[in-house]
Amino acid sequence: MSGIIQQIKEAADYIRQFAAQVPETGIILGSGLGNLVNDIDDRKEIPYGNIPHFPVATVEGHHGKLIVGTIKGRPVVAMAGRFHYYEGFSMQQVTFPVRVMKELGVSTLLVSNAAGGMNAAFNVGDLMIITDHINLQPEHPLRGKNESSFGPRFPDMSEPYAKTLVAKAKEIAAAHNIPVHTGVYVGVQGPTFETRAEYKFMHIIGGDAVGMSTVPEVIVAAHAGLKVFAMSVITDLGIREEENTITHEEVLEAANAAEPKLTLIFRELIAQL
Template identity: 65%
Template sequence: MMKKINEAVAFIQQQYSNKPLVGIVLGSGLGSFTSEITVEKEIAYSDIPHFPVSTVEGHSGKLIFGQLGGKTVVAMAGRFHYYEGYSVQEVVFPIRVMKFLGIETLLVSNAAGGSTQAFKVGDLMIIKDHISFFTPNPLVGKNIETLGPRFPDMSEPYKKSLIDKVKAIAAAKNIALQEGVYCGVTGPTFETRAEYKLIHQLGGDAVGMSTVQEVIAAVHMGVPVFAMSVITDIGIRDEENTITHDEVLQAAKDAEPKLTYIFKELVAQL
């Protein structure tokens, strides 16, 4: 594993020599965020040794390096999901590569279904905690001490100090935010009504098919994380209502300006 990480890092550093301080993972329908970055280099995933290739609509599939809020950043325009057929090690491989490129903070976004009636489509939810029991853990197997400890503490997977910064940023701009627990599932099916009810009863406020594995890998390596969901559908809903991926992408696109502003301001304050 370390050999693959080192080879990917070496290739990227040959293409781009600056050290990124912030890593950003963009979820479904949120790719336009990259227009805020003063781009200095783009590298297609397909060119990077050992990198998977994103296959999902709404994920473009490249690393973008440049300046945002006065900081050097690297953004993943397109992420990898377990449901695409990748191993969990492949899903988190880019997070590990970004760590060894030099990032000191990871910002994550996703599109998620709301599992509480308190939410509405288009809401932004700060992820304050997560439930990962429904997806394979990326740390299963032999532990690599270079990456982190065998039994990493997960009592604060989402950094409280970053959450406080975002709350202040949003308040100053009168942006309403929700806050809740994200439940990670494998997908690719959207959840049944019974599954949404179960997730709600377990304490999940939103559910999605990404994020938790990436966050576990980041925390394992000691990288502070902030994550935000765009609520793109409501699972506890009218009996006749259905969900399509096109609707998810559109809802994410509509909410994107607010999320973009928050991420940009947060990077500037790091």
């Protein structure tokens, strides 16, 4: 048994001690978007540092714990805090939790993030359902020898975000009078926010929002055969010409303000899976 397979099994075996049921849905919560964990019933919280082979998050707004329990009666496993390439983790470390979720029995992955808006129709606090992405990160999570038990050497990426889940989420949003956009997410390395020229470039090539996460996890989820739904909270605008200095504190503030709407959509979507 290869080393990575052994590590995944050891992490999953440890988590199973806390899970009353096999989780159907995995959730990754982005910056300032961790309060969905309060909707998890019968929850058990596991600090990342206690889980064999798990990295430990270092970014403000990321709590650094795994939660198992149920939402609307459906068993879930949720990451309150994710890992980023810019923190110094390898792409394999960044995506390790997705592999562990698959090993636990997860078949659907829900992902949230805070992102900068590049579409002129967007405003701070808007929600964007991700329908596709552009990967501008400098390392690929599937680089290296392929483990065939994980997935194919050349995984198809024609539909990384499940159209059925996008349609359901749009119905949920409409039923609750929550305006949502759809668009393309551009994944970059960070940790710097983008220059004006970079925002313009990424918009020209087809991006509607940009952020420093999500794409690696989605690639590995697609490789593993998981269905994925992802949503961005637009926390700043980079496409406007006026003065636009961005701070992490402002990003967290905007994410916190929009979070109840995102949480409602995630909660109702899980109930319909």
